[in-house]
Amino acid sequence: MNDTEIEFNADDFIGAVKDVRDHASGKRKITMRTSKLRLPKKPAPMSPAQITALRRDLKMSQPVFARMLNVGAGTAASWESGRRRPSGPALKILRIAQKHPEALMEMQDS
Incomplete structure (x- = not known):
């Protein structure tokens, strides 16, 4: 088991929870600046x-x-x-x- 300590930052956690709440309620949208999304590849051509x-x-x-x-x-x-x-x-x-x-x-x- 890894004994590395994880630093808990309550302010970061609360900020993340507020971001999720705001997004779910429609107050905030997901953008490329605020989120890291894996974008889909372009579709392969069709014959x-x-x-x-x-x-x-x-x-x-x-x-x-x-x-x-x-x-x-x-x-x-x-x-x-x-x-x-x-x-x-x-x-x-x-x-x-x-x-x-x-x-x-x-x-x-x-």
Whole structure:
């Protein structure tokens, strides 16, 4: 067992408890300055075949798939044909739909 003594600082502890209380009550938000968060990696690119497979697994036509992703039907078709590649928020949503297809369907209820 490690015999290293830990110094307890009551002021630091009380400050931390107040920070948690303020965040939970909505008085304080989490920011990059106030918190150390492990940010997620950027999603890996998806190939046209992966996008087509995802749409088929969801049993959706291209227009319905596009509507569920809030993109134009031409955009979804161009992803599947390889003319364009999804990036940014669209790629993130595709990856979420791939891992948790129910999340895409739940977005309809909102």
